[in-house]
Amino acid sequence: MSENWIEVGNLNEIPALGARIVETQDGNIAVFRTKDDEVFAVRDKCPHKGGPLSQGIVSGKKVACPLHDWKINLDSGEAVAPDEGCAATFPVKMDGDKILLSLTPNEGCPNS
């Protein structure tokens, strides 16, 4: 599959254990950075009631939604059991310190 990679910024622009938003015409995408500098991109919309995941507390490879504290896995977009639901994830890759994002969501979760 051919991806259309877009450069969205530098790793050091996102605080470790934090997130920044990429605004797109189809809504916001949250780009997360973990403690070990892994980067994930997830639709900025909690599968519960649409809370902005980018505003949550990041621990390990999960984020706690700021509205009602669901935990969402950053790699799969899936809510941590027993909660059920998932947020779309997007391909990201690093080119040195540059973060490249594709706007075509990964398969698996509904992208809404």
Next chain:
Amino acid sequence: MKEKLVLVGNGMAGVRTLEELLKLTPEDYQITVFGEEPYGNYNRIMLSPVLAGDKTIDEIMLNDEQWYEDNNIKLHKGKKVVDIDRVNRKVIADDGTEEEYDRLLLATGSKPFIIPVPGNDLDGVISFRDIHDVDLMMDASKKHKHAVVIGGGLLGLEAANGLMLQGMSVTVVHLMDTLMERQLDKPAAAMLKKSLEEKGLHFLMGAQTEAIIGKDRVEKVRFKDGSEIYADLVVMAVGIRPNFELAEKVGIHCERGIVVNDTMQTFDPRVYAVGECVQHRGQTYGLVAPLFEMGKVCANHFAKLGIGRYEGSVTSTKLKVTGIDLFSAGDFTGDENSEDLVFQDAARGVYRKLVVKDNKILGTVMYGDTIDGTWYFDLMRDETDITDFRENILFGQAHLGDSGHGDDNRIAQMSDSAEICGCNGVCKGDIVNAITEKKLFTLDDVRAHTKASSSCGSCTALVESLLAHTVGGDYSTAPHLKPMCGCTEHTHDEVRASIKAQELKSVPAVMDAMNWKTGGCSKCRPALNYYLLCQWPDKYKDDSQSRFINERAHANIQKDATYSVIPRMWGGGTTPEELRKIADVAEKFNVKTVHVTGGQRIALYGLKKEELPVIWGELNEAGMVSGHAYGKALRTVKTCVGKEWCRFGTQDSTHMGIELEKMTWGSWTPHKFKMAASGCPRNCAEATIKDFGVVCVDSGYELHVGGNGGIKVRATDLLCTVKTEEEVLEYCAAFMQIYREGAHYMERTAPWIERVGLTYVKERLLDDPEGRKAAAERFLFAQKFAQDDPWEERAKGAEAHEFTPIKKIG
């Protein structure tokens, strides 16, 4: 190669240990289980409801065979281990099966005690321990009429009740002259006996069995005094004996049980033991709650985490007979130095006794209405000083000012649609279903699955009662010392003590020094950040990524991801200039809602995050700073106009309030902190539901502490009356500081004071003037580093990454 772990005894304690282990390290061991019984693991406790016809065997299975398969556990069911070769490290079963081990876990449970009388081996003489026994009883009840249960303890009464419900005529024979003498005092036992008689059971008290008579099958039971009764079925329920036959045979040290240390290790360091078969610090146990605690500790050591010690348990008892509410815990007889607090209402069938010594609860017996059982039990285990609420304690927790869930909530009588958790809209039926269908054991499980009591927590007691009521026993009993969260075994107090003693100065340093199991979670990281800040106000660098969004963004997130801001209005007062500025900002930024808050402030709703710094800059122009309405911090000081205008005013309450707010703004606290100052006892500023409230009187200022509006209303306690404004300020600073230093993160002053006791607060603030002054100074020192307006900093460009997208596409 994985290490090999073998479990002997496929019962509640052993399998629970495996479950805990799998949670910690799913991959470390190759696990094999031997069970004498031909099933997976089931909930032995629930055999009583099965016998009573309330449950089926299927419903009480905890881990079916699929579970063993899913977790790669080899199960040898229906095989009894008869030998252990400790030199070559292998176990041998009765059919010859052998398995090697690196570590061995013995969880062989106990055996029913069979009284040594002639005829005890006749057909129709059984005990009550496993599925097989229940099958025999069910079968007998179809063919026979007369049952005799020997033993009037918990197990005997549950057996008797079940057999009666299966249609038999049942006589309970008891050696003592009161029932359940190990759990109940005389009055409660008498009430119990009366209720059971009304249900249709017969009793023979003070009767010593001499022989069981019959040809092949039992026909009669004869007693010491020569009398006899008919019996087609005899159930012996006179007690249990730890089953350490196997351990003893292979030379592992046993006394009344398999002797283990605080890490559940036997005298052979490769062999561990948990459950009813062990003897720990001279004690043996016959209830599941302590066995589960043992399992947790043991799993911890298997996972080589090396933390966690089992230090013994205090247990409580309930009887699982529908329609009978009974609760007992601790020492309920007392001695010459203890006192009894008793409440009895014979007409309603209610009895409560608390045994108290030095104002601490030693034990309790309750009959008829046991909703406060868990509360008394917690007070007992935590050795809480009850001086401050002793006069009301017998009326229950509902009488301590809890208006959220009143006295009328009688768990058992509540309808299924009754709402238990108002925050998450969870009703009784949901919780009961989740407990039974998902086989939940603990409060945490119920929280995870239903969300009940996971938000504000005010319904915790109700959920615990419901859990106890639904599953029986004392499942819900949380461990004595609660760890901060799943990431650590340490309690809040231990963590705080280490931060101080070991001079830990960052979140990772604490996690490192205290063996955190993970990199932290959204529960412990904010707590650690606060503890560090409180301990090292001048040196600690705040970790904003460990803060909840509101504190990170200095505004309140709303459900549509917009924010609200509330500027500070000192003591609730404002000026035309400020109001004009607020109006301008509201118009310019298209503010959707302007709202006057309960704390005498004006809130602007519906703001975009990106615009916040600009808005703050404009508010700053009119001299307005952050109101910290978003923080676990000093929120507001509410005042009335007092003596300046009001004809009843006794002091200048407005001025007092402003001074308090100037001194305390910007301080971080374990939970939000609110104040008020009223000009006279008419108390228009509602000072008696604040964390710290001042009520002006002719002679000076009454200081009130520990009040709370919100979900669970609590009126303040009067601390003292002082004469001058300076004293008010000093007491306030000192009170805030001891709260900041002593409370657990997310604990408001109300529960904190209930936990430590008003007496403690008075000792620190009234009896120790030096200590009070020192605390006030520590507070003021910390304030030097806290009183910078976060809005101004951000309006000038600080933390810009927090407020702007990294990229806009299209």
